Amino acid sequence: xxxxxxxxxxxxxxxxxxxxxxxxxxxxxxxxxxxxxxxxxxxxxxxxxxxxxxxxxxxxxxxxxxxxxxxxxxxxxxxxxxxxxxxxxxxxxxxxxxxxxxxxxxxxxxxxxxxxxxxxxxxxxxxxxxxxxxxxxxxxxxxxxxxxxxxxxxxxxxxxxxxxxxxxxxxxxxxxxxxxxxxxxxxxxxxxxxxxxxxxxxxxxxxxxxxxxxxxxxxxxxxxxxxxxxxxxxxxxxxxxxxxxxxxxxxxxxxxxxxxxxxxxxxxxxxxxxxxxxxxxxxxxxxxxxxxxxxxxxxxxxxxxxxxxxxxxxxxxxxxxxxxxxxxxxxxxxxxxxxxxxxxxxxxxxxxx
Amino acid sequence: xxxxxxxxxxxxxxxxxxxxxxxxxxxxxxxxxxxxxxxxxxxxxxxxxxxxxxxxxxxxxxxxxxxxxxxxxxxxxxxxxxxxxxxxxxxxxxxxxxxxxxxxxxxxxxxxxxxxxxxxxxxxxxxxxxxxxxxxxxxxxxxxxxxxxxxxxxxxxxxxxxxxxxxxxxxxxxxxxxxxxxxxxxxxxxxxxxxxxxxxxxxxxxxxxxxxxxxxxxxxxxxxxxxxxxxxxxxxxxxxxxxxxxxxxxxxxxxxxxxxxxxxxxxxxxxxxxxxxxxxxxxxxxxxxxxxxxxxx
Numbered sequence: 001x002x003x004x005x006x007x008x009x010x011x012x013x014x015x016x017x018x019x020x021x022x023x024x025x026x027x028x029x030x031x032x033x034x035x036x037x038x039x040x041x042x043x044x045x046x047x048x049x050x051x052x053x054x055x056x057x058x059x060x061x062x063x064x065x066x067x068x069x070x071x072x073x074x075x076x077x078x079x080x081x082x083x084x085x086x087x088x089x090x091x092x093x094x095x096x097x098x099x100x101x102x103x104x105x106x107x108x109x110x111x112x113x114x115x116x117x118x119x120x121x122x123x124x125x126x127x128x129x130x131x132x133x134x135x136x137x138x139x140x141x142x143x144x145x146x147x148x149x150x151x152x153x154x155x156x157x158x159x160x161x162x163x164x165x166x167x168x169x170x171x172x173x174x175x176x177x178x179x180x181x182x183x184x185x186x187x188x189x190x191x192x193x194x195x196x197x198x199x200x201x202x203x204x205x206x207x208x209x210x211x212x213x214x215x216x217x218x219x220x221x222x223x224x225x226x227x228x229x230x231x232x233x234x235x236x237x238x239x240x241x242x243x244x245x246x247x248x249x250x251x252x253x254x255x256x257x258x259x260x261x262x263x264x265x266x267x268x269x270x271x272x273x274x275x276x277x278x279x280x281x282x283x284x285x286x287x288x289x290x291x292x293x294x295x296x297x298x299x300x301x302x303x304x305x306x307x308x309x310x311x312x313x314x315x316x317x318x319x320x321x322x323x324x325x326x327x328x329x330x331x332x333x334x335x336x337x338x339x340x341x342x343x344x345x346x347x348x349x350x351x352x353x
Numbered sequence: 354x355x356x357x358x359x360x361x362x363x364x365x366x367x368x369x370x371x372x373x374x375x376x377x378x379x380x381x382x383x384x385x386x387x388x389x390x391x392x393x394x395x396x397x398x399x400x401x402x403x404x405x406x407x408x409x410x411x412x413x414x415x416x417x418x419x420x421x422x423x424x425x426x427x428x429x430x431x432x433x434x435x436x437x438x439x440x441x442x443x444x445x446x447x448x449x450x451x452x453x454x455x456x457x458x459x460x461x462x463x464x465x466x467x468x469x470x471x472x473x474x475x476x477x478x479x480x481x482x483x484x485x486x487x488x489x490x491x492x493x494x495x496x497x498x499x500x501x502x503x504x505x506x507x508x509x510x511x512x513x514x515x516x517x518x519x520x521x522x523x524x525x526x527x528x529x530x531x532x533x534x535x536x537x538x539x540x541x542x543x544x545x546x547x548x549x550x551x552x553x554x555x556x557x558x559x560x561x562x563x564x565x566x567x568x569x570x571x572x573x574x575x576x577x578x579x580x581x582x583x584x585x586x587x588x589x590x591x592x593x594x595x596x597x598x599x600x601x602x603x604x605x606x607x608x609x610x611x612x613x614x615x616x617x618x619x620x621x622x623x624x625x626x627x628x629x630x631x632x633x634x635x636x637x638x639x640x641x642x643x644x645x646x647x648x649x650x
């Protein structure tokens with residue numbers, strides 16, 4: 001089911017707005033992540049889609065049907081909560097059957113369907129256990145099966161992996177991807193972890209302070225961040241940022257003067273700073289002083305000082321000594337200029353949104 | 354040390370810590386219980402010199418042939434059945450309502466809790482007036498619906514009902530507070546999950562609230578059953594020191610009290626106490642057995 005928000009705003013108390021004029025469309029059959037720091041409104045957005053919350057202003061459409069006034073009962077979405085919210089007094093099988101029981105499905109059919117789902121999420125050997133006796137990953141799987149039981153048009157996942165350990169998190173995010181592709185259900189996944197979002201989603205919506213910063217594919221987010229927030233939020237290690245004043249005349253000629261005049265902040269991805277020149281793609285070169293040099297396995301990082309600003313480079317080929325001078329070559333890909341409002345005015349592909 | 358092995362010294366030390374409470378409990382609880390068990394077999398007893406001349410079962414055969422005792426058992430059972438289920442249901446409903454209103458909820462909570470902290474005698478005096486057949490508030494209200502005045506406290510037909518009504522009212526406050534605690538402990542997420550799963554308000558109540566509240570319901574009902582089996586002070590206060598008109602509110606503890614303090618038949622009083630003990634034990638065991646299946650912790 002396609003989900004469309006038209007100018008949706010929400011405030012809990014009528015004075016402080018949590019979400020401001022959200023406009024977006026989530027295409028049918030895709031897996032979309034809503035990504036943002038805590039408190040950005042991502043879980044709230046999910047609650048609005050589920051119908052557990054009603055927007056203060058604006059309209060929500062499922063397909064071309066206006067569901068703004070419908071509650072969660074009527075919208076028939078499936079949802080996996082952060083702490084799973086499995087009914088502690090019911091067994092795994094009863095938990096999965098619960099939505100079917102509410103939909104007054106016949107008992108044998110209920111059982112049959114639930115068994116099929118248990119198999120899909122690989123918990124068919126735990127059917128008679130209570131949720132309390134399951135591990136986090138198993139509870140997670142049961143919660144997904146329960147959400148899928150009534151064949152929802154939408155599957156909503158609210159930070160479903162945050163209670164799992166690192167290894168399980170990677171396993172489960174692949175599982176979620178697999179289940180989503182097997183069932184083809186439109187899935188909306190809320191997370192604060194960019195790694196999760198980048199790995200499983202078709203599209204990512206980056207939210208901050210109740211505003212959509214950018215809604216695009218993972219690759220576009222990284223290559224063409226539309227503003228400073230997205231550039232800083234996406235990417236590990238974090239993008240280097242420094243004021244344009246630090247460059248002096250180093251960028252003269254490399255960037256049109258009209259753009260330079262508007263620039264306030266410069267963002268350089270660590271991999272766009274190389275200690276060796278390449279023929280194509282080099283934009284400018286800067287002279288820096290090495291502050292620290294580290295080598296882990298095949299990774300070589302240098303922390304350098306450039307006119308009083310600290311920069312990190314991950315593209316070092318030579319061996320460096322501390323305090324030596326180092327010329328770094330600025331690569332065009334991964335070099336961005338942002339204006340006063342934080343909008344990208346140079347770097348990446350301008351026409352991509 | 355957490356992994357310390359119990360030694361004679363550490364056990365002795367632990368006992369020393371337990372001693373003050375243990376001494377009090379043994380003197381005022383354990384010893385009297387044992388003594389009353391033993392006393393129920395005294396058939397000839399000199400109270401003043403504490404000499405037992407004869408032992409036997411005749412106290413028990415006496416009470417089981419005493420129509421007063423059988424009436425007391427019957428009245429006690431009626432009282433328990435009349436009070437406990439209604440108390441549980443009414444306090445649950447009130448707690449649910451209180452949980453819903455935000456406005457003045459603190460005031461309402463206090464109002465409902467007041468009966469619990471008020472002395473039984475004072476409450477009984479107020480209810481005495483409410484039940485008054487000529488000037489009573491209850492008959493006045495019933496009169497508005499065309500019901501002719503009822504002699505609540507003077508008629509053997511209504512005395513037990515009057516007692517039950519007052520007892521339910523008195524026990525509501527504490528149970529409401531317990532239910533409120535239980536309701537607050539149910540995570541809001543379960544309701545959201547249930548709503549997403551298609552459960553309407555009633556289904557949310559039966560599938561989330563009732564099962565997740567079951568430990569509190571169990572506590573309230575066990576507590577209520579034990580308390581109701583032991584009912585005495587309400588009767589004494591409401592009927593001015595009598596077991597109701599023509600013994601209509603005679604309960605086991607009241608019977609015990611009469612035998613012990615007014616008739617000085619210590620053996621018989623102790624025997625009725627033993628019977629009460631086993632009745633409470635039996636009912637509690639049944640409740641525990643039931644709870645294994647239906648209470649979800």
